[in-house]
Amino acid sequence: MHKRLGVAVFIGSWAIATVFAAAQGGPQGAGESLPSGITALAPSPPAGAPPDPAAVARGTVLYETTLACAPCHGLTGRGGPANAPDLTRSALAVQLDGGRALTAFLRIGRPEKGMPPVTTPLTDQQAADLSAKLRALGFAAVPAPVAGRGAGGRGGGPPLPAALAGQQLSILVGDPKLGKRYFEEPFYQCSSCHSVKDGETRPAANLAHIATKYADPKALQNAMLINRGLNWSPRTNKDVTATITYANGRTVKGYLTSVSDFKVVIQNDDGKETELPRKDDEPKVVLTDRLQYHLDLLARYLDSDMHDLTAYLATLK
Amino acid sequence: MTSKHLSVAALWCVLSIAALAQTPAAPPATPPVTRPNQRVAVRPVTADDLTKPAAADWLTYHGSYTGNHFSTLTQIDTRSVANLRRAWVSDTEPAFAAAGRGGGRGGAGAGANAAGRPGGAGRAGAPPAAPVPPGRTGVGRAGGFGGAIAAGPIVRDGVLFYTLGPNAYAIDAGNGRQLWHYVARSSGGLSNRGLAIGGDTIFMMANDGLTALDAATGTERWVKELGGPVPGSAPFVVRDHVYVAVGSDAGTARSWIESRNARTGDREWIWYPIPKEGEFGFNTWPTEEEAGRGQGTPWQAPAYDPEQNLLIFGTGNPDPIKDGRTRPGDNLFTNCTVALDADTGKMAWYFQATPHDDHDYDNVQSMSLATIRVNGAERKVVTWTSRNGYFFTIDRTTGENIVTSKIFPNVNWAQDRLRASGTPERNENKGGTRGGSLVSPGSEGAVNYPAQSFSPQTGLHYTNVVNNYSPFYWSGETFLGTFKNSLRATDPATGKVAWQHEYLEPNGINARYASVLTTAGGLLFTGDISGNLIAFDARTGKILWHDELPEASLTGVPVSYTIGGAQYVAVPSATKVVAYRLP
Secondary structure (H helix, E strand, C coil): CHHHHHHHHHHHHHHHHHHHHHHHCCCCCCCCCCCCCCCCECCCCCCCCCCCHHHHHHHHHHHHHHCCCHHHHCCCCCCCCCCCCCHHHECCCCCCCCCHHHHHHHHHCEHHHCECCCCCCCCHHHHHHHHHHHHHHHHHCCCCCCCCCCCCCCCCCCCCCCCCCCCCCCCCCCCHHHHHHHHHCCCCCHHHCCCCCCCCCCCCCCCCCHHHHCCCHHHHHHHHHCCCCCCCCHHHCCCEEEEEECCCCCEEEEEEEEECCCEEEEECCCCCEEEEECECCECEEEEEECCHHHHHHCCCCCHHHHHHHHHHHCCCC | CHHHHHHHHHHHHHHHHHHHHCCCCCCCCCCCCCCCCCCCCCCCECHHHHHCCCCCCECCCCCCCCCCCEECCCCCCCCHHHHCEEEEECECCCCCCCCCCCCCCCCHHHHHCCCCCCCCCCCCCCCCCCCCCCCCCCCCCCCCCCCCCCCECEEECCEEEEEECCEEEEEECCCCEEEEEEECCCECCCCCCECEEEECEEEEEECCEEEEEECCCCCEEEEEECCCCCCCCCCEEECCEEEEEECCCCCCCECEEEEEECCCCCEEEEECCCCCCCCCCHHHCCCHHHHCCCECCCCCCCEEECCCCEEEEECCCECCCCCCCCCCCCCCCCCEEEEEECCCCCEEEEEECCCCCCCCCCCCCCCEEEEEEECCEEEEEEEEECCCCEEEEEECCCCCEEEEEECCCCCCCEEEEECCCCCEEECHHHCCECCCEEECCCCCCCCCCCCCEEECCCCEEEEEEECCCEEEECCEECCCCCCCEEEEEECCCCCCEEEEEECCCCCHHHHHHCCCEEECCCEEEEECCCCEEEEEECCCCCEEEEEECCCCCCCCCCEEEEECCEEEEEEEECCEEEEEECC
């Protein structure tokens, strides 16, 4: 018991020390650093009152469309796969100054990190709206105490004292309403291939009862990411099509069985295999993977969006 | 390391139970060796031989102390390689499985072998390797589990020594015929990675300890219990020291590397990658209790710098493996490259590749010692691609960083900003979380332990890499399939990719298990996942030659040697060693 308590106190003071160092803006010691691209951590929730919803709505258009912040920082502002900073934790982003500091920052951007400057100056109104949006994201990111969810909350929460704490809890930490939105909206485009209506046919699997098929939310999330295990091979299904083109223009097409630098093996609809030798990259082989969009999404998912999408799929029983 | 072992361990358990169900009542009393062992004539290997290895031999796992997996032989070159022919496929009696399986998983290894039955073949052993149809892909990992040769062979005076699980073989390197066969009572780890030779003694991680065999006959000289889980990594000899790593793959206690006297087997020193209270580096752990969970296992045989008398090697991940919440701090010296004095075990320097690892990114790759020009100045460096998706070059006299570069732009566990030390800084949003965080590299890593190579001729570093993702949860991770792999040539002075060969096969996730060999003939030998041994032009990456291997792709380390002036290239592949020479 004493040991447990000791660990908890230690972690607590470590976390406080980190925040304190950040607030001072002083040099950071090894192992105690701020998230990428953030110079000072925001208090959580942000200081002041929650912003005016009308301003937030206007700011959402700026954030998601006009200024295209969302593709890098995420619809929830919590950062992205290319290490774009979590804006909900950025003191600059949630500052209560009507967006003045923000405007000054945006004028320069962070070109060295791949963030271009905003070249058309924001009007005072736009700056205030964008600020309202970012502050709203800051408020939204505060984990709400939800019965049965433990201390984890969205995207984690403070460290737990025991090594295995939280592991028995469901991985469902997302917001199904947001997930439904992402499913339908252009950023993830799920609904352009998948239907969630019983009996409706779309190019990809109908997901109306996907949460019944994958009752375990972790299995559901993993199937959503890429429904292939380590030992998947193209020979096991017809996911991958090979288009084989010879120098003389002759083209052969089939489902891929296997391909190397020395031969390509394809099969037709009946499973009959054809083996074609290759040498010096001839004939050319172009592969079309039915799940290519899912593979591409791996680089685009924001973790919080992934959680929200999973939470939504988990409602499709 | 862990991920691989865990999944294979699960498979192994199933097969073991199946095997037990069919077990005859009593195991055979002696190892079921059917062919008479022959005496082999090899000259004792001196300290000088190891420091300046003759091109004709391949005396260590890495070929030489440099860790370069580079042969100075030139007979097979970019022109003559077109005529390279298969000379032989090894002809040995089948490998036998051990009663237990060493220290692959925590403390279980030692207990599992407590019975110590000699030659427990046919009991709960590892399954025999499933034959793979030629040219077949998607055959699973080529990592040497479940009865494939994961070893780096040793070649001395025309005799090739290797391991397969608890088996050690000596075969004629000119025709592949078995000379002697030794069966241990247990193998280190799940995949025994081979032997070391010093004097007339062969060293093997087996029998729950370090086992010394007579190189001439394969008879057991002594076995020294190591007092901890015995992994499969190859032992390593410098002068009259033999070095062995001890440790598990799931935390039970601190791992270590130790030095033993090569003649007597007596222990000389121990070095723990995880410091104890009061020692240097302990302030990167919260408490003794957390540090004591262990790991940091040095799974891969070291490189050795004779000028500085330093052993240089990588260390494994901390524990808990995917949940770092109870161990805030950098967790030194896990996931480091370290240099120890070969006589005293005192640490000269360290460089951490992954601070506070919670993705199983153990930094246990083969370390290449090279002398290169950096900004016009000659530098003595160590260079490697780490499992965490970064390429590193550091000064091997000081540990000072020269190059840290992402090998794929989408590597996302760390921030773009590096520490002043050159160590990547964690992106704390990308640790394991309850809901899962999507991380690259995934749990399989961008590379694993198989041999990387540096060619002093081209000045380039070579390795097979896979760009992949996994969602990480506190309670583990998920192995996602379907990622393509490529062979990379990297300039260690800049981290820039000189060339790469991308394989088309969509399920290349397991293809990074192919080790790499380069030669002074301007060649690079490695395997693809489709079961081919391929010779590339090391300078350009052009494919010059290939052969479809009889069983599977490379599972062990390719080596090169000569017999009677003829150069051979030999590669372990599943249950066979396959050798090539010019007509």
